[in-house]
Amino acid sequence: MLLEVKGISKNYHAGFWGQRMVKAVSDVSFTINKGEIFGLIGESGCGKSTLTRIILGLLKPTRGSVFYRDRDLTKLKKGDWQRLRREIQVVFQHPQSMFNPRRKIYFSCAEPIRLFKMAENKGEEERMVAELMERVGLSEDQLKKYPHELSGGQAQRLSIIRALSLNPRLLICDEPTSMLDVSVQAQILNLLTMNKDHDLAMLYISHDLEVIRAICQRVAVMRQGEIVEMGTVQEVFESPRHDYTKHLLASNLEV
Numbered sequence: 148m149l150l151e152v153k154g155i156s157k158n159y160h161a162g163f164w165g166q167r168m169v170k171a172v173s174d175v176s177f178t179i180n181k182g183e184i185f186g187l188i189g190e191s192g193c194g195k196s197t198l199t200r201i202i203l204g205l206l207k208p209t210r211g212s213v214f215y216r217d218r219d220l221t222k223l224k225k226g227d228w229q230r231l232r233r234e235i236q237v238v239f240q241h242p243q244s245m246f247n248p249r250r251k252i253y254f255s256c257a258e259p260i261r262l263f264k265m266a267e268n269k270g271e272e273e274r275m276v277a278e279l280m281e282r283v284g285l286s287e288d289q290l291k292k293y294p295h296e297l298s299g300g301q302a303q304r305l306s307i308i309r310a311l312s313l314n315p316r317l318l319i320c321d322e323p324t325s326m327l328d329v330s331v332q333a334q335i336l337n338l339l340t341m342n343k344d345h346d347l348a349m350l351y352i353s354h355d356l357e358v359i360r361a362i363c364q365r366v367a368v369m370r371q372g373e374i375v376e377m378g379t380v381q382e383v384f385e386s387p388r389h390d391y392t393k394h395l396l397a398s399n400l401e402v
């Protein structure tokens with residue numbers, strides 16, 4: 148097992164005086180195995196972002212633990228996180244947020260190479276960046292551009308390749324295709340799944356049932372902060388047990 152989310156709950160204090168309590172996530176547990184793609188389906192506001200931020204150590208849970216290779220991520224110190232950052236990468240819905248808007252694309256592509264001291268010298272760094280560009284099918288001219296000059300699909304392809312270039316063990320994908328055209332979505336999914344044989348595990352968060360069905364092995368359905376159903380993709384899609392899942396599948400609506 149690579150990741151174990153164990154009894155995670157998160158309450159927020161809302162309202163002007165913080166007197167109202169919002170239960171954003173309630174007692175959520177699941178595991179992700181090495182190399183597995185685990186899907187999390189949920190409507191807007193069900194607590195997906197809160198959960199993602201807890202796994203990434205950006206938010207402390209009210210209760211529960213997140214074990215990554217037997218270490219509790221909720222108790223890690225900053226220095227320990229720096230070492231783990233390379234192993235746990237994330238791809239967001241808005242790829243532009245991964246790039247520094249004032250620096251050219253080259254800067255952002257070379258950033259992880261510099262951060263993790265992956266290149267011996269400038270020449271090697273440039274070769275590594277050029278290789279990244281080739282892997283996503285973008286010309287090297289794009290490196291001289293600024294992030295806002297890239298299309299959403301180009302930016303997402305780069306953010307994925309940038310994350311994968313660090314050879315992470317876990318990739319958290321938070322609605323990576325929801326802002327993109329259908330034609331571009333397929334490219335993104337190909338890029339994500341081409342690394343399948345490299346033991347890369349993924350937490351794939353989406354409201355797109357078709358995508359989840361196509362790429363995941365197991366799936367959890369989340370509603371109002373709780374997991375209402377979990378199983379293999381076959382179990383959940385072919386014999387759903389919970390009314391909410393049945394409703395989602397029957398209406399075949401995007402959540």
Ligand SMILES: Nc1ncnc2c1ncn2[C@@H]1O[C@H](COP(=O)(O)OP(=O)(O)OP(=O)(O)O)[C@@H](O)[C@H]1O
Nearest residue numbers: 159160161169171190191192193194195196197198
């Ligand atoms: N800082 C906060 N203070 C108070 N309530 C919050 C806070 N952040 C989130 N919430 C509430 O917690 C619940 C879960 O929010 P969260 O952002 O995790 O959901 P989500 O599934 O990621 O939604 P979306 O897809 O729209 O981002 C929502 O009801 C939200 O209003």
